Structures are given as C-alpha cells and as structure tokens.
Amino acid sequence: MAEQLSNHEVEDNRNEDVEVAPANEKMLEATTETPEQEVQNVEAIRETVDKAETAVTPPELEIDNPKESVELPPPNKALKAQALNRTLKETRQKLPKSQRAFSKVIHQSQVDAISNITGKTIARPIGLFFGGLFALIGSALYLFMSYRYHFAYKYVAFSLFFIGGFIIGLIVEFLGKALKRNKV
Numbered sequence: 001m002a003e004q005l006s007n008h009e010v011e012d013n014r015n016e017d018v019e020v021a022p023a024n025e026k027m028l029e030a031t032t033e034t035p036e037q038e039v040q041n042v043e044a045i046r047e048t049v050d051k052a053e054t055a056v057t058p059p060e061l062e063i064d065n066p067k068e069s070v071e072l073p074p075p076n077k078a079l080k081a082q083a084l085n086r087t088l089k090e091t092r093q094k095l096p097k098s099q100r101a102f103s104k105v106i107h108q109s110q111v112d113a114i115s116n117i118t119g120k121t122i123a124r125p126i127g128l129f130f131g132g133l134f135a136l137i138g139s140a141l142y143l144f145m146s147y148r149y150h151f152a153y154k155y156v157a158f159s160l161f162f163i164g165g166f167i168i169g170l171i172v173e174f175l176g177k178a179l180k181r182n183k184v
Contacts, residue, residue: 127169134165 075083088107092100105111138161146153 124170124173126173127166130169130172131162131164131166134168135159135162137161138165 088103092103095103135158139158142157142161143153145151
C-alpha cells in the first residue's frame with residue numbers, strides 16, 4: 001500500500017508542474033463556471049450566431065426552371081412493338097417449352113388482331129349475361145311447356161334463346177351508353 005500512496009503523490013505533483021497554454025486556460029476556466037455563468041455564455045454565443053446569420057445572406061440561387069414543360073412525343077408503333085417483343089422474349093424465357101410454343105402462336109400479329117376485334121364486338125359481358133339469362137329462363141319455360149302440352153323438345157331452342165338474349169343485352173348496353181352521353 002505504501003507504493004500505491006507514493007504513486008498518487010507523484011501524479012499530483014505532475015499536475016502541478018504542467019504549464020497550461022493561454023488558449024486552454026479559458027477552457028479550464030469555463031469548466032469551473034457556475035451554471036448561471038454557463039447560461040449567460042450560451043446566450044451570448046446564440047446572439048453572435050444570430051447576428052452573423054443576419055449579416056451574411058446567401059446569394060440567391062437561380063435555378064433554370066423552364067416556363068414551358070417539355071412534352072415528349074407519344075410513342076410510335078415501332079417503339080411499342082419493340083417494347084412488346086422485348087417483354088414477350090423475357091417472359092418466354094421463364095416459361096416451359098410447351099407454353100413457350102403456345103405463346104409464340106398466340107402472340108402472332110394476325111391472331112392478336114383477331115382476338116382484339118372479337119373482344120371488342122362479340123364477347124360483350126352484358127350481352128353474355130343477358131344471353132345466358134334468357135337461355136336459362138327461356139329453355140326452362142320451353143321445357144315446362146313441352147312437358148305440359150306433350151310436344152317434342154327441340155334442342156336448338158336453347159341456342160335461339162341465347163342469341164336472342166345476347167342481342168337484347170347489346171341493345172340495352174348501347175342504349176345505356178347513349179343515355180349517359182346525353183346526361184353528360
């Protein structure tokens with residue numbers, strides 16, 4: 001223990017022999033300040049920073065904002081076809097061989113054109129709904145009447161009811177669109 005005491009005494013002597021630079025003396029004094037003095041110092045620093053901010057204003061940055069927005073031309077058919085082919089090629093690489101071959105057949109331009117035309121004209125959802133509804137109700141009534149009045153049931157009746165309902169559905173759809181146009 002005697003050795004430990006002597007070591008502490010040596011350390012205390014070292015602190016007394018160290019010369020402090022004048023710039024560091026202010027820092028040492030600042031650590032010995034009271035909390036009131038610290039608050040005053042912080043306020044003084046804030047005031048100098050505020051004065052510096054108001055004295056120095058940053059130059060206004062001029063940003064080149066075009067007054068008119070630049071509009072890109074719409075993509076042409078060649079660009080659309082190129083994008084479609086790239087997407088199909090990337091997708092086909094992920095498919096099994098049988099589906100790859102089927103995809104090549106389905107996505108030919110002739111097949112795609114026919115598919116688009118029939119999708120817009122023939123497979124109208126409201127027409128299919130009315131066709132199915134009329135075929136169900138009409139064939140049920142026709143079957144009941146054929147049973148009740150003892151005549152032969154003709155199977156073509158179902159197709160006729162479906163076609164008639166489909167046509168009525170298309171008429172209802174086009175009338176609905178015409179009425180919406182007149183209201184707007």
